[in-house]
Amino acid sequence: MIMWISGVIDSLLPPYLRHENISRITSDGIFITDRRSLPFKEEEVFCHDYAEAAVAIKEMVTQGGGPLEVALNTILFTYRKDPSLLDKAVFSLSAARPTNTTMKRELEALMKEYRAGGDIEKLIPAAFERYDKLYDRISDVGESLIEDGDGILTTCFPEHTFMLSVRKAVLKGKHVSVFVPETRPYLQGAHLTEPCLRAMGIECFLITDGMAAHFMREGRITKYMTASDLALEDRTVVNKTGTLGNAIAARYYKIPYYAFSLGLDKGKTHDDIEIEYRSGESIKRIGDVQIASEEAVALYPCFDIIDSELVTGIITDGGVI
Amino acid sequence: MIMWISGVIDSLLPPYLRHENISRITSDGIFITDRRSLPFKEEEVFCHDYAEAAVAIKEMVTQGGGPLEVALNTILFTYRKDPSLLDKAVFSLSAARPTNTTMKRELEALMKEYRAGGDIEKLIPAAFERYDKLYDRISDVGESLIEDGDGILTTCFPEHTFMLSVRKAVLKGKHVSVFVPETRPYLQGAHLTEPCLRAMGIECFLITDGMAAHFMREGRITKYMTASDLALEDRTVVNKTGTLGNAIAARYYKIPYYAFSLGLDKGKTHDDIEIEYRSGESIKRIGDVQIASEEAVALYPCFDIIDSELVTGIITDGGVI
Numbered sequence: 001m002i003m004w005i006s007g008v009i010d011s012l013l014p015p016y017l018r019h020e021n022i023s024r025i026t027s028d029g030i031f032i033t034d035r036r037s038l039p040f041k042e043e044e045v046f047c048h049d050y051a052e053a054a055v056a057i058k059e060m061v062t063q064g065g066g067p068l069e070v071a072l073n074t075i076l077f078t079y080r081k082d083p084s085l086l087d088k089a090v091f092s093l094s095a096a097r098p099t100n101t102t103m104k105r106e107l108e109a110l111m112k113e114y115r116a117g118g119d120i121e122k123l124i125p126a127a128f129e130r131y132d133k134l135y136d137r138i139s140d141v142g143e144s145l146i147e148d149g150d151g152i153l154t155t156c157f158p159e160h161t162f163m164l165s166v167r168k169a170v171l172k173g174k175h176v177s178v179f180v181p182e183t184r185p186y187l188q189g190a191h192l193t194e195p196c197l198r199a200m201g202i203e204c205f206l207i208t209d210g211m212a213a214h215f216m217r218e219g220r221i222t223k224y225m226t227a228s229d230l231a232l233e234d235r236t237v238v239n240k241t242g243t244l245g246n247a248i249a250a251r252y253y254k255i256p257y258y259a260f261s262l263g264l265d266k267g268k269t270h271d272d273i274e275i276e277y278r279s280g281e282s283i284k285r286i287g288d289v290q291i292a293s294e295e296a297v298a299l300y301p302c303f304d305i306i307d308s309e310l311v312t313g314i315i316t317d318g319g320v321i
Numbered sequence: 322m323i324m325w326i327s328g329v330i331d332s333l334l335p336p337y338l339r340h341e342n343i344s345r346i347t348s349d350g351i352f353i354t355d356r357r358s359l360p361f362k363e364e365e366v367f368c369h370d371y372a373e374a375a376v377a378i379k380e381m382v383t384q385g386g387g388p389l390e391v392a393l394n395t396i397l398f399t400y401r402k403d404p405s406l407l408d409k410a411v412f413s414l415s416a417a418r419p420t421n422t423t424m425k426r427e428l429e430a431l432m433k434e435y436r437a438g439g440d441i442e443k444l445i446p447a448a449f450e451r452y453d454k455l456y457d458r459i460s461d462v463g464e465s466l467i468e469d470g471d472g473i474l475t476t477c478f479p480e481h482t483f484m485l486s487v488r489k490a491v492l493k494g495k496h497v498s499v500f501v502p503e504t505r506p507y508l509q510g511a512h513l514t515e516p517c518l519r520a521m522g523i524e525c526f527l528i529t530d531g532m533a534a535h536f537m538r539e540g541r542i543t544k545y546m547t548a549s550d551l552a553l554e555d556r557t558v559v560n561k562t563g564t565l566g567n568a569i570a571a572r573y574y575k576i577p578y579y580a581f582s583l584g585l586d587k588g589k590t591h592d593d594i595e596i597e598y599r600s601g602e603s604i605k606r607i608g609d610v611q612i613a614s615e616e617a618v619a620l621y622p623c624f625d626i627i628d629s630e631l632v633t634g635i636i637t638d639g640g641v642i
Binding site: 039040155181182183184185187190191194195198204205206207208209210211212213214215217241242243244245246248249251252275280283284286287289290291292293295296297298299300301304305307 | 360361476502503504505506508511512515516519525526527528529530531532533534535536538562563564565566567569570572573596601604605607608610611612613614616617618619620621622625626628
């Protein structure tokens with residue numbers, strides 16, 4: 001069972017983002033909530049060991065901030081079973097999602113402390129607590145930017161920092177509504193963001209990916225806030241496909257665009273950004289349903305680069321940059 | 322059987338847009354190709370009379386320019402069966418799709434000529450020929466705007482004028498590729514536009530509705546061209562949801578945006594534009610597949626208003642306005 005006490009941050013979050021609903025360990029293995037079947041089925045994938053957990057991460061059982069929590073839990077489970085396997089576990093987990101640099105960095109720092117005599121039983125709960133506190137500080141900054149009456153557009157699944165910002169704003173008595181693009185092809189907006197907001201009692205509207213400009217023109221969207229997969233020091237943001245078009249529309253209608261970041265990617269430049277193209281086949285299907293001709297050529301650039309002139313500010317635990 | 326000779330325009334069009342593939346009549350009734358099941362199944366809906374044809378139009382068996390062709394064929398069929406039913410037929414057909422002002426205007430003009438002694442057997446083929454010639458002239462203008470090497474973005478299903486423009490450009494030896502957003506919720510881009518372009522041998526790429534800005538930023542999209550549901554004299558355009566966001570992105574990247582129009586809506590103003598909201602339920606489903614929680618609130622504004630400062634030009638048979 002989970003060894004640390006979930007703090008106030010965990011209780012403020014929507015159920016999908018609470019620690020035990022992302023992953024948990026028992027003496028038998030690692031349980032990972034399968035985000036691929038949310039919101040229709042709440043199922044866990046069971047992994048006997050780190051190797052199976054790495055495969056689950058690779059197969060997108062969880063995504064966004066999920067792999068980091070799975071990895072931390074998997075390290076704790078592996079340590080309890082056989083500490084001699086820890087290096088192999090770190091290697092497998094890091095290799096399972098090469099673009100998730102936060103997970104890799106976190107696991108390497110953890111192993112460094114362990115080798116210097118740290119206790120894994122204490123280091124893992126401390127890591128979770130550190131992230132909770134980081135989310136708390138960042139969402140204080142996010143909350144301060146939200147005004148009473150705001151209609152906030154997002155894109156994809158902005159997870160802890162955005163959800164906590166909106167929740168805190170509402171708890172302070174601000175009336176807020178959120179516009180959620182479905183985010184094709186994987187539909188994270190429809191499958192994760194909308195159910196999370198609704199579970200927190202936040203007014204939210206599901207729209208298609210082409211509709212945000214319409215609601216900006218009507219004055220119903222007054223802020224644009226997303227997560228970021230990468231944020232450079234010059235304020236260039238990399239985030240899920242669809243983020244760029246909305247940022248341009250926001251600029252056109254003089255609506256501020258803020259991206260949340262757990263930490264700027266210091267020292268990185270535009271040359272380090274490589275936009276991954278995934279198979280266009282995922283565009284030709286929705287789940288098992290074919291929506292385009294088999295012969296169609298579909299393109300799927302996963303991420304957008306949002307140039308700094310389109311970014312009003314990056315929300316970090318140190319304030320708005 | 323169809324009485325008129327399809328001209329060169331019909332042969333240049335992709336199969337889905339050829340007259341006999343939109344609708345046809347026999348001595349028994351009216352056949353309408355069911356666009357709802359394209360491109361997966363090529364099926365016709367059979368209607369015994371004008372009343373059934375009106376129901377088929379109402380139920381979206383065909384859309385875009387389809388209802389006009391069905392209505393013309395239905396008038397010819399009705400005339401042959403019982404000319405005394407013509408007024409009722411015109412009323413039923415016009416009421417089946419109140420937003421389709423072209424169909425209503427055309428049927429009223431036709432009846433005026435008929436009452437003045439015109440022969441329906443000649444008036445109907447003449448009406449088809451008039452549209453073919455109109456498409457021909459407009460697409461000459463459209464073709465002249467396309468340059469060798471262009472990557473053209475569209476939105477939704479731009480039908481005859483756009484398809485002919487691109488076809489003519491390619492026949493003149495220009496290399497052209499087209500980027501086709503799938504156009505949620507009804508997926509006209511994936512179901513109709515992409516198969517039409519591919520059938521004409523035009524290089525085309527299916528993308529999701531949030532991806533156009535990415536390809537503009539990369540320089541792969543160099544023109545933006547759509548149809549228009551309405552075009553005011555001040556160059557304001559009304560077109561399917563998603564058109565506005567792409568027009569704003571085009572402006573940001575200095576890419577020209579042209580809308581095709583069969584004729585400006587003279588005398589109409591912004592006050593005449595009412596944006597129809599359809600049921601959000603169609604956003605929560607793709608065909609029979611549920612993609613969002615039953616409890617989600619989805620919004621579906623059908624059309625976008627594209628303000629004139631975003632419109633480079635309107636392509637009409639009289640040239641670019």
